[in-house]
Amino acid sequence: MNDLVHIPFRGREVLAVEDHGKPFIVLKPALEHIGLDYKSQHEKLRRKSWACMVLRTMQLPGDSQRREHATVDVRTFLMLLATIDENRVSPEAKNVLVAYQNEIADVIEKYFTQGYAFNPRKRAAAIGPMTVTFDDAMALYFQDHGIDYATGFFTQGLRLAGYLRQGGCVPRKKKRKFFFFNGTSWEIRSWALPLLLGEFEEVLRTFQPYPWAQPRLDDGLAERVLPMKRGES
Structure with missing residues (x-):
């Protein structure tokens, strides 16, 4: 399944897709929400052996056509954020970065296990804690x-x-x-x-x-x- 899921978070949306019961975050819009440079962070992930990154063709909101976008599982996204020093980003970016670090895994887990779009009895066993x-x-x-x-x-x-x-x-x-x-x-x-x-x-x-x-x-x-x-x- 590659249907785009819109998960409310901090006044915006985290875009995700489900792959065999596992949520994957669309990387570019999430990083842009935090205020991080997508190209440099994407290149950093390409060099990491622990990164789980999958390219998928999809049409994002506001785009007129389907394009190839990088997606990552939640564990990879959090490990990427763990490499970023909150004291080296702007004050505006720091607040959003800390919110993502502390909250995003729980928000996504609750959405995929308890959200109206999915059966919680099935998804809870499939996804489990991250x-x-x-x-x-x-x-x-x-x-x-x-x-x-x-x-x-x-x-x-x-x-x-x-x-x-x-x-x-x-x-x-x-x-x-x-x-x-x-x-x-x-x-x-x-x-x-x-x-x-x-x-x-x-x-x-x-x-x-x-x-x-x-x-x-x-x-x-x-x-x-x-x-x-x-x-x-």
């Missing part, structure tokens, strides 16, 4: 920053930031909205990825004055230097 593994998060970080941190280093950073409990990858009770349990392990909800990567980088910046402690984050030594946030358990 998540990223901890390993995927570090692979993304490496591709965009050139620094290869071990996954354990990332999870320990999230413990220090107050998102995970001590031992394993179990979120603290008040932070579970950022994660999803797949039946065997916890994963990161796609919309929360930019936030958690930002928290991880904040932990790294905090430890810059302590080079003797930073390489040993994974053995618990750093906890005696940086206290947990708000003392959650």
Whole structure:
């Protein structure tokens, strides 16, 4: 199915299509809504091994004919947005960028599972929550920053930031909205990825004055230097 779907978002519409029960965002109008340059972001995605991008022929609103347009799944779109520093865009673009990072996955998931155009009993099972593994998060970080941190280093950073409990990858009770349990392990909800990567980088910046402690984050030594946030358990 390639019927164009119009999803209301922030006073405009996100254009999407469904492909075997999975939503794909039409890339150009979404990026233009945020205020990002389509050509440069499209070229960036073409170089990423994790990107799932499909060219489709369709007629967009306001166009007089059918043209070929790039579409991406929601996970790819969010991972692309995670590579964009909100402090390096205009104030107008920053507000929309942050809204997309925090809300778009939930908006699309709810539309495709609960929207009037689809049967929620069928779509809920087909689409499911949109998540990223901890390993995927570090692979993304490496591709965009050139620094290869071990996954354990990332999870320990999230413990220090107050998102995970001590031992394993179990979120603290008040932070579970950022994660999803797949039946065997916890994963990161796609919309929360930019936030958690930002928290991880904040932990790294905090430890810059302590080079003797930073390489040993994974053995618990750093906890005696940086206290947990708000003392959650």
